[in-house]
Amino acid sequence: VLRHATRSITKESATQSNQVISNKQLLYTTDPLTPGSIFFLPHGTRIFNKLVQFMKNQQIKYGFQEVITPLIYKNKLWKQSGHWENYSEDMFKVMGNVSKEDHEVQDVSNEAHEHHHEHEHNAEDEEYGLKPMNCPGHCLIYAKFDRSYNELPIRYSDFSSLHRNEASGALSGLTRVRRFHQDDGHIFCQLEQIEQEISNTINLIKNTYGVFGIETKEIEFHLSTRPEKYIGDAKTWDNAEEQLTQVLNKTTGENSWKIREGDGAFYGPKIDVLLTDAFEKKHQVGTIQLDFQLPTRFNLKYVGEEGNRDHQPILVHRAVFGSLERFFAILLDHYQGKWPFWLNPRQAIIIPVNEKHVGNAEALQKELSGDILNHDEVISPMTGYNFYVDIDKRNETVGNRIKEAIQKGYSYILMLGDKDIELGTVAIRSRDNRKVSNLTSQEVYKMFIDLEKHYK
Amino acid sequence: VLRHATRSITKESATQSNQVISNKQLLYTTDPLTPGSIFFLPHGTRIFNKLVQFMKNQQIKYGFQEVITPLIYKNKLWKQSGHWENYSEDMFKVMGNVSKEDHEVQDVSNEAHEHHHEHEHNAEDEEYGLKPMNCPGHCLIYAKFDRSYNELPIRYSDFSSLHRNEASGALSGLTRVRRFHQDDGHIFCQLEQIEQEISNTINLIKNTYGVFGIETKEIEFHLSTRPEKYIGDAKTWDNAEEQLTQVLNKTTGENSWKIREGDGAFYGPKIDVLLTDAFEKKHQVGTIQLDFQLPTRFNLKYVGEEGNRDHQPILVHRAVFGSLERFFAILLDHYQGKWPFWLNPRQAIIIPVNEKHVGNAEALQKELSGDILNHDEVISPMTGYNFYVDIDKRNETVGNRIKEAIQKGYSYILMLGDKDIELGTVAIRSRDNRKVSNLTSQEVYKMFIDLEKHYK
Ligand SMILES: [Zn+2]
């Protein structure tokens, strides 16, 4: 993966190295009061949000519809989904501190009251599970409406936070956590639509990783096929595995992916997508999992073209980044803190040569920050380009301030003195090169837009 | 509030009326498996996300820094914050289904191991609370670093989901829920900075509500002052209340706000912001709460200009929308499903007159959808304008399709037939007016940008 990492392999781990960069750049922190849950600090949040925005933009193109779904569901749901049986040890349970039925409020509307009487009132009914996955929630949404063949594929995406009760000894930085976010998606489709859907997903994975400078040859694809114990009929499995094989050959090339015979889940074959870090550690990132089971457990149906109401869709679970926290860690390792401009939470800094240039520096900051700050209305506009531009107006030498700006990882450093103001330009240099150019503020702003738009 | 609502007051409630619109427009749904948690369907999610994006853009301008903070914290935190004592009945508790210490994994890194030994291993240590508020998390972040007077005010914003265990009988639509999202913000500042911060907040509230057509005279501001039982010293209370009074007089006008003597929380005075719906029901939306207590409980400090390390900041909790779910409900009631263009999850629909115009309709859809769809690269660009444009290519009369589009609430209906294609224009009408204009696609796109940018 890590084309930019030239370090030789040492005993240092990626986790430790990431922690050092995070501390320097103030990206994230943790606390023993909630082991395995990340606090993203303001600058880390900027990167996190950029990754989410990136993926939302891609998913619109691929026909995904974003939904927002609950975090807690009664145990009845987890029994129906099979998580109760197979996954409950890894889940957190949730319950009210007191039963709220006992001191019910007086002011109940009729509607709320009716609702209330639908439920049984036993203790177990008040126990919830904190969701480790979004799939059951998406199945509930699918099942709320009559579905027809011509609506399929239905593709839901969800960026909700997920919780898994990992052993505390296993927790490690951003890669082994208890709370994380996935660029999660579920596709409900017909058997014969699998090839197209998986092909789209693999292309999205390749193109997405490409944006971060990760070439296709650096990505490992592993197809896991039917295990000895499986559900569903062998013919469906054969058909699905044949489609997955075709897609992998077409999208990654023959012989450029691995097969793990019999290693699929009992409910469907899957494709794991792996990257290797500079310390030779492999990380699972993207994932594509076919599922013949959940549609049965949730009794999901659609009406076929011939009018038969009893068709069952196939469910595909898929994620491109996988865990956003883990992908963040991989990017930390990959870039070693030298974020490309579009991802950088510190895109530019302006250094006024001395005090009398501060006013000009502030005007320049406003202009380069883009649409949200550069206008005179009381309400900021909805969309457009916005950049993170700071000023260092401390009473330090220009040289010291440049040095510190480079250490902090700013992509561009802009210096503003008498001569610049006279010429109507600004002296700009990049983090990596001493060469200084003299550009107008409009030229700088255009360059920023171009960099952001093309993920440079 | 509800200038657009011309209905007389009936026995119908806003909740029931909202439900009818939501069902028609497929905005949200609920399920007895998770009472009080909303499922936002794809079109409801579009509105929800637009509201969040709106507020993020405003908050950048007001100097807020977004953070992402954990959802679960050990009981020790809730004891420190005082929630354990005063609020635990309204909280959900969380615990692992099995103690993960028992079957600890073998492959522990040194770092993780060290961490592990820091904790005591008793049962209570494994119990968490699901957060009802973001403040304790933000206090933890504040406390992680040495803070100086010249960093203040520090303003954190957070759009995390919050859980409160409301009695199930009290649950009602979007307004009484167990899971909700706030446009939450916490300001850590000096006593003498309160006036400026509160002034900014009230201006943001007025300007924000104005975007939705809610005039300042329709907003109620209630100042609640020092109760009999209070913490902190009376002088600080007097100073703070004096500043709040000044701000209210300046921003809303004298006599245009109400005082609730002695109605403040024991830890600080507050300003509640209320709107009234068409059924004469009041809803608390925005809130501004001063807090002299949490900074003590979390031992928050900053270094003053004179070098004294023992200064304590004041904490201001504030929200502009308040609960996004409740604000969504108020907007449903306010617009009665007739969303303005910028918020509308169905911004435009194209009706090709017959089958042979479908190709042109699809090209037009791509063009009007904006930057994410209208380009030929494999990866969609990062920012720009994007609109929700559908096509109705069903074999129905144009009249029927227009009628249905109006019922579904599309802002604009675009018709495309032989004559339009010949002229290089499209016939466009709004939801509310039969008048048809003939515009080029570029003219339509420019109009869309103008509407979105100015929240029309
Ligand atoms: Zn899933």
Ligand SMILES: [Zn+2]
């Ligand atoms: Zn708060």
